Amino acid sequence: MIEVKNLTFSYKKGRQALHGLNFTVEDGEIFGFLGPNGSGKSTTQKILTGILKRHGGDASLFGQDISAAHSREFFQKIGVLFEFPYLYANLSAIDNLNYFSSFYPKEQRRDIGELLEMLEFKPDFLKKPVSSYSKGMRQRVSMARALLSNPRLLFLDEPTSGLDPSGAVLFRNIIEQERQKGTTVFLTTHNMMDADLLCDRVAFISDGNIVALDTPRHLKEKNSNRRVIIDYLYQGRREATTIEAPALETGIPFAHDEVISIHSQEPTLEDMFIQYTGRRLT
Amino acid sequence: MKGFYSLLKKDIRLMAAGKFFVMSLIFLILYTLYVNFGYVRFMNMQIYSVYLYDPAGTQKTVSPLIHSVSSRKELDAALLRDTSSVGMDASTGEVKIVLYDATEQTNLHRADYALSLLRSSASRSPEIIGTNTPEQKARKEITCELLFFELTAVGFLGIAAVLFKEKGMGVIRVHAILPVQKKLFLLSKLVVFLLSDLCFAVLLTLLNTGFSDGVVLLPAVLLQTAVLSLIMALAGLLCALLLKGFRQFTLAYLVIAVFAATPVFLSANTPVKFDWINLHPFYHIYMGLKNAYFETTVSPAYYISSACAIALLFFVVQLAFHREMEKEG
Numbered sequence: 001m002i003e004v005k006n007l008t009f010s011y012k013k014g015r016q017a018l019h020g021l022n023f024t025v026e027d028g029e030i031f032g033f034l035g036p037n038g039s040g041k042s043t044t045q046k047i048l049t050g051i052l053k054r055h056g057g058d059a060s061l062f063g064q065d066i067s068a069a070h071s072r073e074f075f076q077k078i079g080v081l082f083e084f085p086y087l088y089a090n091l092s093a094i095d096n097l098n099y100f101s102s103f104y105p106k107e108q109r110r111d112i113g114e115l116l117e118m119l120e121f122k123p124d125f126l127k128k129p130v131s132s133y134s135k136g137m138r139q140r141v142s143m144a145r146a147l148l149s150n151p152r153l154l155f156l157d158e159p160t161s162g163l164d165p166s167g168a169v170l171f172r173n174i175i176e177q178e179r180q181k182g183t184t185v186f187l188t189t190h191n192m193m194d195a196d197l198l199c200d201r202v203a204f205i206s207d208g209n210i211v212a213l214d215t216p217r218h219l220k221e222k223n224s225n226r227r228v229i230i231d232y233l234y235q236g237r238r239e240a241t242t243i244e245a246p247a248l249e250t251g252i253p254f255a256h257d258e259v260i261s262i263h264s265q266e267p268t269l270e271d272m273f274i275q276y277t278g279r280r281l282t
Numbered sequence: 283m284k285g286f287y288s289l290l291k292k293d294i295r296l297m298a299a300g301k302f303f304v305m306s307l308i309f310l311i312l313y314t315l316y317v318n319f320g321y322v323r324f325m326n327m328q329i330y331s332v333y334l335y336d337p338a339g340t341q342k343t344v345s346p347l348i349h350s351v352s353s354r355k356e357l358d359a360a361l362l363r364d365t366s367s368v369g370m371d372a373s374t375g376e377v378k379i380v381l382y383d384a385t386e387q388t389n390l391h392r393a394d395y396a397l398s399l400l401r402s403s404a405s406r407s408p409e410i411i412g413t414n415t416p417e418q419k420a421r422k423e424i425t426c427e428l429l430f431f432e433l434t435a436v437g438f439l440g441i442a443a444v445l446f447k448e449k450g451m452g453v454i455r456v457h458a459i460l461p462v463q464k465k466l467f468l469l470s471k472l473v474v475f476l477l478s479d480l481c482f483a484v485l486l487t488l489l490n491t492g493f494s495d496g497v498v499l500l501p502a503v504l505l506q507t508a509v510l511s512l513i514m515a516l517a518g519l520l521c522a523l524l525l526k527g528f529r530q531f532t533l534a535y536l537v538i539a540v541f542a543a544t545p546v547f548l549s550a551n552t553p554v555k556f557d558w559i560n561l562h563p564f565y566h567i568y569m570g571l572k573n574a575y576f577e578t579t580v581s582p583a584y585y586i587s588s589a590c591a592i593a594l595l596f597f598v599v600q601l602a603f604h605r606e607m608e609k610e611g
Contacts, residue, residue: 051458052608075461086452088292090299102288103460145456 001027001061001153001184002048008056009043017043019208020057030175030185032199032216034192034273040208041188042083045155048186049080061153076104079151083158085138089131093121093141096130097148104149115144120170135162143171147178154178157188172198192270202269206277216269223275224266231260285462289470296447297474302440306482309436310489313428317421317490325420332396333360336372345399368396414576418495422575425490427551429483429503430568433510434543435535438518441475442531445522449606458607465600472515479511480504491575502574509588510567516595523602563591 002025009018018040025031035041046052048059050066059066062077087096097112116126119140125133130141139162146154159175160168175185175198189195195202196216203213212219226245231238234256245264247253267275297303332348334341335357344350348370351357357369361382369380377400379393414422448454457467487503488496525531546568549559559565566584573580 046608049459051455072461072463075459078459080456080459082452082455084452086456088296088448088453089451090296099288099292100456100460103285103462 001025001029002031002059002186004044004048004057004059006057007044007047007059009040009047009052009054017208018047018055021205021208021210023203023210023213025184025186027184028179028182029200030179030187030198032195032202033186033188033205034190034195034202034269035205035277036190039205041205042157043208044205045157045186045188049078049155050074076108076149077152078155079146079149079153080155081142081146081157081159083161085135085142085162087130087138087141087145090129092125092127092129093133093137093144094126096141097144100145101148108149110148110150112144112148115147116140118174119144120167136164136167139163139167143174147174152183154183154185155188156185158191159187159189160191160194168194192268192273196269204273204276211276212272219272220266220269223272224264227265229263229265230256231262232256233258233260285460286466286470289462289466290474293444293470293474296444297440297478300440300443300447302444303478305440306432306436306478309432310482310485313432313486314489317424317428321424322417322420325416330392330395331360331364331367332399333357333367333369334372335370338373338375340372340375341377341400343400343402348399366392368392370396370400418491421491422495422499423551423572425487426572426575427547428490429486429507430510430571432482432486433479433507434514434564435539437475437479437511438514439532439535441471441515441518442522443528444471445519446528446531449522454603454606455609464603464607468519468596468599468603471519472512475515476508476511479507483507499575499577502577502580503571506567506571506574506580509585509592510571512592513567513588513595516592516599519599520595520602523599523606 002023004021004023007018007021008016010016021040021044023031033041033044043052047055048061048066053067061074064074088099091099093116094112097115101109101112121137121140121144125137130138133141139159143159146156154175156175160171163171172194175187179185185198187194187199199216201213201215202219203210205211214222227242228245228248229240229242230252231240232252233239238260241254242265243253248262252259328347332345333351334344334348335351335354336344337352349360351360354371354373357371357380361367361369361380365382366384367381371378371380377397379396381389381392383389384392412419454467457464483503484500487499490496491499521531521534525534542562542564545556545559546562546564548554549556549562549565550568550572567588570580570584570588
């Protein structure tokens with residue numbers, strides 16, 4: 001679906017934003033692009049969506065070089081959720097979505113009412129202007145805008161930003177449903193939970209370089225110290241002991257009366273990011 | 283085509299929400315009231331009031347435009363009340379001009395005018411050229427000025443206000459990923475403003491120059507309106523794309539209004555002529571509009587230059603538009 005080779009980009013002020021990125025995204029994959037602010041995530045997404053030109057290296061989408069691919073047909077195949085909910089504030093959710101959907105062929109459009117219902121949009125606000133919406137509601141309308149054309153490739157930039165925990169769960173479910181339909185998702189985020197729960201593979205980007213690329217599980221496993229902490233009771237006292245995980249194969253190798261909990265010492269995706277880049281994601 | 287129609291519909295809606303059409307209608311009514319009930323009457327008024335103190339009745343030919351006074355004291359009081367008026371004291375048998383001091387040229391003009399009113403009207407009737415009556419001329423002049431003002435000020439500010447709104451909402455960036463040609467986003471705005479300006483020009487011309495006169499002028503006036511409307515709309519779009527906020531934009535506009543419009547009006551409507559005014563593009567545009575109202579032929583070079591200016595501006599606006607789409611949120 002996406003193939004990027006030695007992708008470079010410099011802004012006019014001479015600041016090089018991307019230093020030769022290489023990655024591929026398979027059909028139907030959710031690919032996470034993780035990095036802190038200013039690392040080159042948005043620049044990469046803008047190049048892939050045809051907003052930024054003048055890049056170096058090769059990038060192809062749908063098997064076509066992106067320099068030539070940015071035709072009407074190309075834009076009909078992609079859906080983009082921006083980091084901020086860009087909508088006409090004086091128009092209602094329905095009017096915004098009707099307007100944006102009018103640029104796509106009729107047979108490609110999804111039913112706006114169904115989409116908003118799926119996104120749990122409050123029906124009372126359907127005809128009220130966007131200026132009266134909360135951030136979460138605006139994000140729902142923006143997500144509906146990104147999905148309304150049934151895109152084959154979905155670019156999502158911080159999809160759960162501005163949502164409450166239940167909203168974030170809903171969005172993750174919707175993204176998962178999209179994947180099941182065969183949609184490829186390019187997810188740009190610095191939200192580790194989103195990446196860990198959703199992505200088939202993640203790339204860590206720092207200062208315009210991809211420093212690691214693998215499945216979240218492999219990344220964590222590769223760097224795991226394979227230790228577990230066991231909380232237990234022994235002779236009326238609560239104690240904790242750290243042991244190597246293989247030592248558990250023959251049972252708990254020390255005296256105890258009752259095991260309270262066993263915690264693996266597997267690192268989180270954020271720990272991995274810090275380990276690879278020396279930087280935090282926020 | 284469908285995408286363009288959607289853009290057009292959205293722009294009309296934005297302009298209606300911003301009360302642009304209501305504002306244009308209010309301006310049209312105000313201009314029409316001003317021309318028909320103010321300006322034309324004002325232009326029919328005497329330039330200077332002339333007072334004559336002639337106790338012995340020495341002056342045999344006295345125009346009805348002259349006000350007679352009965353004493354020198356009354357003459358002085360009238361001149362102090364209306365400092366641009368002219369007094370004539372004929373109490374000694376010889377006419378002596380009395381006036382409140384102004385520039386030397388103005389003093390001479392006022393004195394000659396007052397003295398001319400003591401001669402028979404036949405002796406001061408000049409040969410008349412041109413076909414416009416003084417009222418037609420006044421109506422055409424003021425209609426031309428008001429249309430120029432409307433297009434340069436109101437249209438320019440209107441299109442910028444619409445774009446600033448969209449820029450503020452960030453929706454310009456969404457259009458970057460829509461399956462529609464990006465230049466249509468700009469073209470739809472130009473079409474809406476052009477149509478609105480053309481309608482305004484038709485109504486303003488017909489209501490203020492009269493229907494029969496106006497209909498004859500319309501083709502040339504509409505052509506000039508289109509040229510000016512497109513140039514101003516593109517300039518408004520460019521400023522809105524390059525400047526950060528509407529406040530910055532209004533400041534820039536004040537500078538344009540003072541330094542661009544003032545010399546044009548002075549050169550076109552008064553005897554003041556600047557050596558460099560031929561280098562001022564707005565002077566030629568204003569003269570193009572004025573020539574349309576007075577049915578004077580405009581050089582083809584003007585149209586070629588205007589077309590080139592519009593094409594160049596559109597190209598630059600497109601560059602600025604792409605730059606805006608690339609920006610971070």
